[in-house]
Amino acid sequence: MGRTYYVEEDIGQYLSDLSTKFKPYVTGLLIGQCSSQRDYIIRAVRTPPKEEQKEGNTSPSKLESIDEEWINAHASQVSRMLPGGLLVLGVFIIATPELSKDSQNALRKIIFSIEKSLTKRRLWKPAEEEVSDRAALQVCSATKKIVCRTYDVQDPKSSAKPADWKYQSALSASWLSLDCTVNVNIHIPLLATSPNHDLEKNIKNGLNRWSKQIEDSIFLINGQIKDDTELLEGQKKLRGNTQYSTQISDIKVLTQLSQGSSHRSTATVQVCSGSINLKGAVKCRAYVHNNKPKVKEAVQALKRDIINTLNDRCEILFEDLIINEGPHKKTSFSMIVNSLIFL
Numbered sequence: 375m376g377r378t379y380y381v382e383e384d385i386g387q388y389l390s391d392l393s394t395k396f397k398p399y400v401t402g403l404l405i406g407q408c409s410s411q412r413d414y415i416i417r418a419v420r421t422p423p424k425e426e427q428k429e430g431n432t433s434p435s436k437l438e439s440i441d442e443e444w445i446n447a448h449a450s451q452v453s454r455m456l457p458g459g460l461l462v463l464g465v466f467i468i469a470t471p472e473l474s475k476d477s478q479n480a481l482r483k484i485i486f487s488i489e490k491s492l493t494k495r496r497l498w499k500p501a502e503e504e505v506s507d508r509a510a511l512q513v514c515s516a517t518k519k520i521v522c523r524t525y526d527v528q529d530p531k532s533s534a535k536p537a538d539w540k541y542q543s544a545l546s547a548s549w550l551s552l553d554c555t556v557n558v559n560i561h562i563p564l565l566a567t568s569p570n571h572d573l574e575k576n577i578k579n580g581l582n583r584w585s586k587q588i589e590d591s592i593f594l595i596n597g598q599i600k601d602d603t604e605l606l607e608g609q610k611k612l613r614g615n616t617q618y619s620t621q622i623s624d625i626k627v628l629t630q631l632s633q634g635s636s637h638r639s640t641a642t643v644q645v646c647s648g649s650i651n652l653k654g655a656v657k658c659r660a661y662v663h664n665n666k667p668k669v670k671e672a673v674q675a676l677k678r679d680i681i682n683t684l685n686d687r688c689e690i691l692f693e694d695l696i697i698n699e700g701p702h703k704k705t706s707f708s709m710i711v712n713s714l715i716f717l
Contacts, residue, residue, distance in 0.1 A: 377507055377524055378538040379406075381415040382545045388418055392468050393515040396420075399437065399469035399477075401445060401484065403452055406463040408505040412665055415509070416546045418466060421448050437473055437480045445484055446491040453492055454686045458552075458660025458679025459671075462488060464509025464524075471516050478534065481510035482525055489527040495689075497585040497681050500528075501674070509537060548664050550605065552672055554593075554625040556656045556680050560584050566647040577650065577692060585681045587629045593673045594626040600669045605662065620664075625676070656683050 392400050402420035406413065424444060449462050456462075465484050469477045485508050500506065507524040522539040526532040562580030564573070592599060605622075660675035 376535050376537040377413055377505075377509075378540060379413045379415050379509060379522060380540055380542050380545060382417070383541045383543040385415065385418045386541050389466070389468060389513055390518065392420055393513060393518065396468070397470060397515065399467060399473055399515075401440065401465060401467050403449055403462050403488075404464040404466055404509055404511060405452070405456065405460055407459055407461070407661070407663055408463060408507070409663060409665070409667075409671065410503070410505065412663070413463065413505070413507075413509075414545060414663055415463060416460075419452060421445055437469070437476045440480055440484070442484060442487045446488055449488045450491060450495065453495075454682075458658060458682075459662055459675035462492065464511060466511035466513065468513040468515050471514055474512065474514055477512045478510065478521075478523065481512065481523075482534070485510055485525050486527060486530070495685070497581055497685050498589060498678055507535075507537075510534070511539070546661070546663075548620055550662045550664060550667060550672070551621045552625060552660045552662065552676055553621070553623045554627055554658055554676055554680075556588075556627050556658065558584075558652055558654055558656055558684065560652040562650040562652070563644065563646040564648040564650065566645045573692070573695060577688060580650070581685055581688060584684075588627075588677055588680050590630060591677070592628040593676065594628065595622065595669065595672075596624045597626075602668055602670045605667045605669050605672050622672075627676075627680070652684070652688070656680055658683055 392402075400420055402418055404415050405417035405419065406415040408414075421444070424441070445465075453462055465481055465488065467477050467481055489508065506526050506528040508527050510523045510525060512521045512523075513519070520539055522537045523534040524537045525534060560580060562577060564576050595605075658676060658679040660672065660679050662672045662675055
C-alpha cells in the first residue's frame with residue numbers, strides 16, 4: 375500500500391494558477407512533514423526563474439534542459455528558512471501533454487539530486503525508522519490530472535510507488551508549535567598543522583562535535599522528562615474549545631558537561647594558529663502535526679532545528695572568509711562572534 379499525502383487545500387488553486395501562467399512546464403518544491411502514519415504537504419513553491427527567463431512566462435521547450443543545479447540551490451535556500459519539523463518533502467512538475475511522458479523521469483532525477491545536495495549540508499543523521507519516501511507530483515496543464523508517486527531516496531535503485539493525494543482545508547491550523555532557547559559557547563580551534571584552505575573543514579569539525587552534544591541532550595517539557603508517549607498526554611484543553619493549546623514554550627535543553635565513561639578518548643595536544651568562539655543564544659521553533667503526535671517526534675524536530683539554525687548561520691557568517699581564503703594564506707586569526715541571537 376502506497377503512502378497518503380494530506381495536502382493543504384490552497385495548494386490545489388496555486389497549482390491550477392501556475393498551469394495557466396507557465397508553459398510548457400514549471401517545476402517546484404513541496405514543503406511538509408512526514409510521520410509513520412501520515413504525510414502532510416502544507417506549501418508548494420515554484421522554482422524561481424533565472425535572469426534570462428524573467429522577461430516572459432516561458433521555460434525551455436524540452437525537459438532535458440531542466441537546470442538541476444538551479445533547483446538544488448533553490449531547495450537549499452528554502453530548507454534554510456524552514457522551521458523545525460518541516461522539510462522539502464518532494465517536487466512537482468506541471469507540464470503540457472506533449473511532455474507528460476518524460477515528466478516522471480525528470481522528477482526522479484530532481485528528487486535524488488535535491489536529497490544528495492541537502493544531505494551534504496546536514497550535521498545530523500536520519501533515524502533508522504525515519505520515512506525516506508519523497509513525493510513526485512505530476513500535473514497535466516491541459517486536463518489538470520494529478521499523478522502522485524513516491525521514491526525512496528535511501529535506495530538509488532528505487533522505483534516509483536503510487537501515492538494518494540488528498541486535499542484538506544485548514545490542514546496546519548491547529549498544529550503544535552514548540553519554542554526553546556539554547557545557550558551556545560563553542561570553541562573551534564584552527565589547527566596550525568592543517569593544510570591551507572582548511573578553514574571550512576575546521577569549522578565543520580567543531581560544529582559536528584557540538585551537534586552530537588545536542589543529539590545526546592535531554593529535553594524537559596513542562597519540567598518533565600517524558601518517554602515516548604503522546605505529546606499532549608495530560609494536557610488540558612482550552613476552555614470552551616475541543617482543541618488543546620497549540621503552543622508549548624516551557625522547554626529546557628540539558629546537555630552533558632562531559633562525555634560518559636563509555637566515550638572516553640585519548641587526550642591530545644595540538645598546535646593552533648587561532649580559534650573561533652561562537653557565543654550567544656539559539657532561539658528555535660518547531661511545528662508538529664496534531665494527529666496524536668509523539669514526544670519523540672517533537673524532540674527530534676527541535677533538535678534538528680537547533681543544529682540547522684546554527685549551521686546555517688555559520689555558513690552565512692563565514693562564507694566570505696572561506697571563499698576568499700587563498701591557497702597561500704594561513705588562517706592566523708582569532709575571531710569572537712559574541713552574543714549572537716539566532717531567530
